[in-house]
Amino acid sequence: MGRFLLKRILQGAIVVIGVTVVVFVVTRLIGDPVRVMLPLEATPEQRAAFAAQLGFDRPIYVQFFDFIGSALRFDFGNSLWQDRPALEIVLEALPRTLLLVGASMVLAVIIAIPLGILTSLRPGGFLDRLLVTLSLTGLSMPNFWLGLLLIVIFGVQLQIFPIFGSGTLAHAVLPAVTFALPSAARLVMLTRSAMIDELNKSYVQLVKAKNVPFRRLVGAHAFRNAAVPVMTMTGWEVIRALAGYSVVVETVFAWPGLGFLAIQSITRQDLILLQAIVFVVALMIITINILMDLAYKYIDPRIKLT
Amino acid sequence: MAQTVAAPGMATPGISRRFASVVGELWKDKAGFFGLIVMSSLILVALAAPLLAPHDPAAQSLSDRLVPPFWLEGGSLDHPLGTDNLGRDVLSRIIFGSRVSLIVGLGVVLIAGTVGTVLGLLAGYNGGRVDTVIMRWLDTQLAFPGLLLYLVILSVVRPSLLVLIVILPINAWMVYALLVRGVVLSAKETPYVEAAEIVGARPRRIIFRHILPNLAAPLLTLAVLEFASAILAEAALSFLGLGIQPPAMSWGLDVAIGREYVFNAWWLVTFPGLAIALTVLGANLFASWLRIVADPHEREKRFAAGLGSTGGRGA
Numbered sequence: 001m002g003r004f005l006l007k008r009i010l011q012g013a014i015v016v017i018g019v020t021v022v023v024f025v026v027t028r029l030i031g032d033p034v035r036v037m038l039p040l041e042a043t044p045e046q047r048a049a050f051a052a053q054l055g056f057d058r059p060i061y062v063q064f065f066d067f068i069g070s071a072l073r074f075d076f077g078n079s080l081w082q083d084r085p086a087l088e089i090v091l092e093a094l095p096r097t098l099l100l101v102g103a104s105m106v107l108a109v110i111i112a113i114p115l116g117i118l119t120s121l122r123p124g125g126f127l128d129r130l131l132v133t134l135s136l137t138g139l140s141m142p143n144f145w146l147g148l149l150l151i152v153i154f155g156v157q158l159q160i161f162p163i164f165g166s167g168t169l170a171h172a173v174l175p176a177v178t179f180a181l182p183s184a185a186r187l188v189m190l191t192r193s194a195m196i197d198e199l200n201k202s203y204v205q206l207v208k209a210k211n212v213p214f215r216r217l218v219g220a221h222a223f224r225n226a227a228v229p230v231m232t233m234t235g236w237e238v239i240r241a242l243a244g245y246s247v248v249v250e251t252v253f254a255w256p257g258l259g260f261l262a263i264q265s266i267t268r269q270d271l272i273l274l275q276a277i278v279f280v281v282a283l284m285i286i287t288i289n290i291l292m293d294l295a296y297k298y299i300d301p302r303i304k305l306t
Numbered sequence: 307m308a309q310t311v312a313a314p315g316m317a318t319p320g321i322s323r324r325f326a327s328v329v330g331e332l333w334k335d336k337a338g339f340f341g342l343i344v345m346s347s348l349i350l351v352a353l354a355a356p357l358l359a360p361h362d363p364a365a366q367s368l369s370d371r372l373v374p375p376f377w378l379e380g381g382s383l384d385h386p387l388g389t390d391n392l393g394r395d396v397l398s399r400i401i402f403g404s405r406v407s408l409i410v411g412l413g414v415v416l417i418a419g420t421v422g423t424v425l426g427l428l429a430g431y432n433g434g435r436v437d438t439v440i441m442r443w444l445d446t447q448l449a450f451p452g453l454l455l456y457l458v459i460l461s462v463v464r465p466s467l468l469v470l471i472v473i474l475p476i477n478a479w480m481v482y483a484l485l486v487r488g489v490v491l492s493a494k495e496t497p498y499v500e501a502a503e504i505v506g507a508r509p510r511r512i513i514f515r516h517i518l519p520n521l522a523a524p525l526l527t528l529a530v531l532e533f534a535s536a537i538l539a540e541a542a543l544s545f546l547g548l549g550i551q552p553p554a555m556s557w558g559l560d561v562a563i564g565r566e567y568v569f570n571a572w573w574l575v576t577f578p579g580l581a582i583a584l585t586v587l588g589a590n591l592f593a594s595w596l597r598i599v600a601d602p603h604e605r606e607k608r609f610a611a612g613l614g615s616t617g618g619r620g621a
Contacts, residue, residue: 027458
């Protein structure tokens with residue numbers, strides 16, 4: 001167990017350093033940070049002063065080690081846009097994103113697992129075909145469009161929910177649903193196929209032969225085994241949401257989380273803030289990956305952690 | 307007379323029967339048929355855009371701003387799906403926007419598919435150190451925050467159609483490599499590949515003659531699915547203002563424009579988004595049909611179950 005954790009944390013560290021290196025290469029070698037962060041009309045003197053202030057005039061290898069070193073100390077420097085430590089801004093936005101992603105994943109799981117089990121009991125039946133069609137349709141909608149449709153229907157036409165910003169619980173409903181629906185669609189499909197696989201296994205025949213009630217057969221035997229892939233997928237859904245969908249969905253609803261902050265940092269030409277966001281999100285992804293592995297062991301004691 | 311008519315059919319029973327069975331199968335599977343129709347219409351519309359579009363998609367008309375679709379009051383058949391904030395025809399913009407989707411989809415699939423297939427073949431066939439290096443790389447990159455890295459790149463490089471086609475494969479190659487490696491590993495264990503190795507066939511011959519044919523069906527299916535993913539990614543980036551830049555046209559960009567008018571002109575976000583959703587749905591349905599038809603095992607299962615196809619993306 002201890003060795004496993006150590007190994008995973010080491011792998012995680014490699015990923016974080018990898019992300020940092022990529023960010024450095026892209027922002028310092030492919031792009032010119034001074035050109036990106038200063039307005040077009042800046043004079044050469046202003047540019048030189050800016051470069052000196054942020055250390056962009058030093059040799060590139062000095063900048064590289066300095067960049068990696070300060071990233072690992074969580075010291076990203078001050079945001080240009082808000083003139084305070086970038087990490088501080090990121091840590092303010094992070095809970096809002098986690099709240100949204102957490103709420104929507106709970107919603108997705110509550111919707112998807114019962115529906116997935118239900119459809120698996122009668123593959124090819126009416127309910128099964130209806131849900132599979134609905135899931136496929138849901139998956140085909142771009143999530144920003146789904147969000148805007150919800151805004152048009154529930155915010156503008158019916159005026160049930162507020163449509164922009166945050167503050168009250170009602171503000172979170174539409175963005176959470178926008179996050180949850182595609183995840184729920186994927187989870188329904190997966191739960192369905194995992195359950196169909198389980199129900200066709202021979203131990204189910206044995207359990208049936210022992211006259212165990214059907215509810216117990218499905219819930220305690222088949223689903224317990226199907227839960228492992230379903231959980232993996234849920235973990236991936238969280239990662240997907242953090243690593244990308246949050247940018248789009250939060251921008252649609254002007255929800256002040258990490259994703260919206262990323263877009264704002266680009267429009268404000270604040271590379272320092274963007275770097276801090278990418279770093280923190282990479283850390284989150286690694287943490288979730290490790291937690292997922294630990295959870296497997298808990299659900300299925302046969303799994304050996306190596 | 308009857309004899310002469312029958313003769314050509316007798317000469318090529320295999321081909322005509324096969325063709326008829328493919329068409330018959332497609333027709334039986336309404337969802338797959340719908341997918342095929344959508345995919346072919348996308349190509350047709352993109353190619354024939356100037357002929358089909360009722361207006362110049364860039365032509366502004368200040369007197370015709372925010373005209374609703376024709377079935378609403380104030381709308382007319384002159385602009386069947388209405389006009390945007392600058393009086394541009396929504397339908398024409400959707401017709402021309404299909405070109406960007408098609409080009410990005412094809413470009414990304416081509417680049418990512420080639421890179422991923424080559425790396426997957428190398429990893430799977432060679433094994434050993436090559437495999438270890440490629441798989442380690444892949445495992446590390448899978449944990450990267452994909453979209454955020456696109457954002458970092460797009461914050462320093464001016465976004466354009468070409469830039470999108472170049473950067474989207476940075477993440478997209480991985481699924482191909484995983485798929486190809488898996489198929490190669492299992493194909494390598496088959497008796498016919500072992501036999502080919504024993505009689506001394508060169509690696510190149512084994513890869514091209516014996517292993518690649520196994521890949522055709524799963525790769526084609528994956529390519530169609532990834533075509534849809536690339537369209538979605540382009541639309542999302544364009545929506546965020548980090549993809550296609552005006553005056554160029556893209557469905558995602560049009561949704562972003564319409565967002566400003568969501569209170570009084572719902573059609574501006576609805577129709578371009580519908581075009582994206584329809585295209586992606588078509589590709590998904592076509593791919594799930596392809597997956598079943600092209601895979602003998604799946605066909606058998608389906609035949610045994612006696613059902614229509616209701617597959618879809620598992621992952």
